[in-house]
Amino acid sequence: MEWSPVCGAGRGAVPRPGWWCGRSTTEGIQAHVPRCPGAPGPRGHDGTAGPVQARDQALRVGLQSTTSGLPRPGSSPCRSTVGDTSAGGLSSGRAGPSGKSAVHDGTSSGRNFGQRLRSLRVNAGLSQEALSHEAGVSVRALADMERGRTRGPQRRTVRALAEALGLDAAGADELEEAASLGRPRPCRSAVAAQLSAAEPASAMAARAPDLLPRPPRGFHGRAAELAALTRATHGEAPVCLVVGPAGVGKTALVLHWAHRDPAGPGDGRLHADLRGFSGTGEPTAVEVLHEFLTALGVPRERIPESENGAAALFRSLAADRRLLVVLDNARDSEQVRPLLPGGDRCVTVVTSRHRLPGLIVSDSARPVTVDVLAPPDGTALLARVLGTHRVHAEPAAALRLAELCGGLPLALRVVAARLAGRPDWSLESMADELSDRTRRLSLLDLEDTGVRAALHLTLQQLPAHVSGVFAHLGRHPGTHIDRYAAAALAGTDPAAAESALEQLTAAHLLTETAPGRWAMHDLVRLYARSLDAHPDTLKRVLDHYIATGTGAVAAAEPGAEDCFPLPSDFVPPAAVRRFDDRSAAVAWYAAERDNLTRAVAAADAAELHDRTWRIVMTMWPLIVWRVRDGWAPLLRTALTATRADADEHGEARVLNVLGWVLTEEDRTPEALVHLEAASTLAARAGDAFAEANALIVLAMAQASLGRLDDAADSCERAADLARRIGDRRMERLSTQHLARHQADAGHWHRALTTATHALALEQRPETTDIPHVLLLTIRGEALLGLGKQDEGISQLDLAAREAESAGYDDGALRALTALLRASADPEVQARYDAALSRLTPRT
Structure with a gap:
């Protein structure tokens, strides 16, 4: 029968050094009771006491006692001294006031510690599971402590418990004192010193x-x-x-x-x-x-x-x-x-x-933390395996291989092994093979090792629902993901999705690149895409972007008409991100721009035409803010999708935006073709709003060709249509553009009157939007044209500052350009340069 004074049956409560397990047999005690110095022992072959014999003899001194002298469960033989043999050769410790041993056997002290711990936990309102989570101690170990089975957990465990319970320094000291009563103190150091002295250096080595x-x-x-x-x-x-x-x-x-x-x-x-x-x-x-x-x-x-x-x-x-x-x-x-x-x-x-x-x-x-290798280090690893001559002969191909492997050493070593077995292969040919994303993971596996095998072993350690989320993440078309997109992909709610994302991050299958945003390594994404997922996964995430983009439009441009009706088979997400104000929408557009562009490409590749053009149209506020960012290819993709979807309403809207972008890019002849088609489609469909919108953009194209009277006429027609349908916002937009054309023609009084009238049409005058900024700019230019210098400068400065605060750099540049014509203020020049620099990287 075995006995054990060691506390902490669970792994969370590990015994302290010097705690011992032993058996009631003589052999068990000889094996597990610490030997104390000072006991005589048998001689070695040369007549001297060998170290092992000395330790065995020290044990036999204790075994000459009666059975009552054997160590009890919870006692510590290491506390004994070899001087007192009156009670069986091994003293049980110092005598207390009553003449009994003052050394605890660990049983009562274990109960005292456990009772104290349980009382503190209950008073703190924590379950065992909650305290286990906070302290990093297993539930089993915690239960053993409270029941007295663990008599003296180690100090680091006690510290973790004290912190989780919120104890002050005094409370933590008391808990540590209670725990220390169950910890036997070994005489290990003295034994080690004796053995080291008795054992020659060669034996120690x-x-x-x-x-x-x-x-x-x-x-x-x-x-x-x-x-x-x-x-x-x-x-x-x-x-x-x-x-x-x-x-x-x-x-x-x-x-x-x-x-x-x-x-x-x-x-x-x-x-x-x-x-x-x-x-x-x-x-x-x-x-x-x-x-x-x-x-x-x-x-x-x-x-x-x-x-x-x-x-x-x-x-x-x-x-x-x-x-x-x-x-x-x-x-x-x-x-x-x-x-x-x-x-x-x-x-x-x-x-x-x-x-x-x-x-x-x-x-x-x-x-x-160990991350992937930078490309130069990746090529150096290839050179170590393949030889420098072979790698240096094709430096560009070696660099390309390192990039295709994503800097992952395992992948690089597999590639090197393949090339080592094929000395006649060039590095360029291997890079061409790896460029095929459908074959890349297969090429990065060899026998029973490789990237896919390694990722499989990582994934199988995770709960099934987390593995399921991971498989769905592989269908995400973008480079970064948030909890809302993950929830849409996996068909769950954002809270559950975020929990899974955190577990995947802990397993290094994801990287949190910014608070609330995660990314996958390219090879990990390929592996995720190879796993089974719901057939509607892509459609669900595309509909997530449509729903979120619609909300962003409403926050960024309050009062704007909905761009489109939703698809007939739209899959509503479990939850949609809410935007409290315009700045939140602007921030979302900035963060998600690349994802939205990739979502359009994924929808187009999957021939989900009704989703393709709708996602593009949710981006129109971003297109307006950054009109010089080369949007024409994306809009052409949307135009093709509307025609494949046989949606004339959508086609007219896309044609209108495309015509405006082309006008801003000085491609007016192309723009006129699209704008005239947009106006015709809208009129044929009886869509007065779309027709008015097309006329406004047509006026911009006419003005760029110097046809200012035609431009003013188109704007007046657009304003009449807006008044006919009672759309004050469209009326304001039409009047704003009319004022612009009047100012460009030098009709300052008309421009000032028209701009002032348009500002009076604002339904939410406290809100800054793009037309508001542009109307302030027109008023400022008109005032300058009328010789009212101070008023004009003040109005233009206000327009620039509102544009800057709203992140509308193009509008700020327009206002500051006009302001510089009236004032050579260095501060104005610095603001102009800053706005231009923010726009330049995307031109």
């Missing part, structure tokens, strides 16, 4: 184990990561956490770092592959501990069979050693904790594809 695998071949670069690893392994009992995605080279980094300093920790280097992301199954903690203890010289028959016992023995043996312990490929924090050494001079390095925040909380682990 021979006893230093080295379980590290060989250093990686072809390792290159990583200077920053190596330096970070060195910094993270300084200090008292450091635990360093090396994390990164599958195939990024975490193990290679750690082994290269460890082998750089052969002397390293002088008492040995231990290594275990925990196979947390392996298809071959994980070793148990006991199996790893058996290997470590055997390497440290413990006979196999004397290694405890229980996890707690083996962990306690390992920590005690490590207490006075300088060891490097590498725990590779860890699944989670719970797998690591029983394997941590107990010595203050031991260094532990853990690698994982997960972030393991629990280990940071409970053991103050210091994270070192």
Whole structure:
């Protein structure tokens, strides 16, 4: 029958160094009771006391006692002294006032600690699950503590519990004191000193184990990561956490770092592959501990069979050693904790594809993140494997290969292996093969290893619903994703989607590039796309962009008419982002511009024509704000989609916007063709709003050709149509453009009167929008033309400042241009230059 005074049956409450497991048999006690110095022992072959015989004799002194002298569960033989044998040879400790031993056996102290912990938890209103989550301690370990089964958790665990419970310094000290009563104090240091003195240096050197695998071949670069690893392994009992995605080279980094300093920790280097992301199954903690203890010289028959016992023995043996312990490929924090050494001079390095925040909380682990290689380092890795001559002969192709592999060392090594087996292949031909996205993952697999296999092992460790979200993310057409888009893809709500995104980020399958925005590595995206997903996934995310874009239009241009009716089979998202004001809509457009453009391309490729042109039309405020950004190709795609969709209403709207963009690009002859067609389509459909809109843009094209009278006539016709349908907003827009043409013709009085009338038509005068800014600019120009210098400058400055605050750089540039004609103020010139610089990168 076995007994164990070791507390913490769960991995969350790991026993402290010096706690021991033992058996009631003599052999068990000999194996597991710490030997105390000072006991006589049998002689070695040369007549002197050998170290092992000395330790065995120290045990036999204790075994001369009666059965009552045997250690009880919870007691610590290490507290005894060899001077008092009146009660069986081993003293139980100092006598208290009553003459009884003052040393606790751990049972009552364990109950006292557990009762105190439970009381604090209940008073804090926390369940065991909640406290477990906050403290980074497993629920099982927490339950064992409260029941008194764990009599003295380690200090770092107690600190984590105190912080999670919100205790002040005094409360934390009291909790630590209660825990300390259950921790036996070993005499390990004295024993180690005696053994070191008795054992020759050659024997000590021979006893230093080295379980590290060989250093990686072809390792290159990583200077920053190596330096970070060195910094993270300084200090008292450091635990360093090396994390990164599958195939990024975490193990290679750690082994290269460890082998750089052969002397390293002088008492040995231990290594275990925990196979947390392996298809071959994980070793148990006991199996790893058996290997470590055997390497440290413990006979196999004397290694405890229980996890707690083996962990306690390992920590005690490590207490006075300088060891490097590498725990590779860890699944989670719970797998690591029983394997941590107990010595203050031991260094532990853990690698994982997960972030393991629990280990940071409970053991103050210091994270070192390993990312993909930069292209130059990627080509250097190819050169290490293939030879510099072959890589230097095709530098452009080598760089292209590094980029196609996304800087992932695993992918680069697979490519190098393929090329090494085909010496007649050029690097360029390999790059051409990899350029085919449908074949890339297959080409990056060799036998049972490769990118796909590594990602599969990472994904299978995650819950099924998280893996399902991951598969749907692969259908996202853009480069970045937020929780609303993820929810639409997976057919869930944003809260559930965000939780899955965070778990995928912790597994390094996603990267959070900005708060609330995530991105996938190219190879990870290809893998996600190879997985099964709902057939309507693309349609759902496209409808998400239509719904969100419609909301953004309403916030950016209050009062604007809806651009279109929704598709007949529209799939409404579970939740749509709300925009509180115009600035929020502007920020969304800026962040999502690339995604919206890619969504249009994806819809067009999938022949979802009704979605293609609608997404483009939700972007019209962005097109207006940044009219010089080359929108014509996107609008032509939308135009083709409206015709394929046989939607004349949509065709007229797209033609109108396209004609306006072409006019702004000084491509007026092309613009006139589209604008006349737009006006005809709208009139034929009886769509007065669309016809008025087309007439306004037609007037712009006419004005650019110098036909200012024709332009004014078109604007007046547009204003009449607006008044006929009672659309004050369209009437204001028509009048604004009429005032513009009058000002360009030098009719200052008419321009001033018309602009003032248009401003009076504003339904929300407190709101700044594009027509408002342009009307203020026209008024300022008219006032200057009438010789009212101060009033004109004031009006133009107001227009520029409102445009700047609204992010309407084109409008700011127009107002500042007019202002510079009246004033050579350096501040105005600086504002003009700033607005121009903001527009220039997209011209």
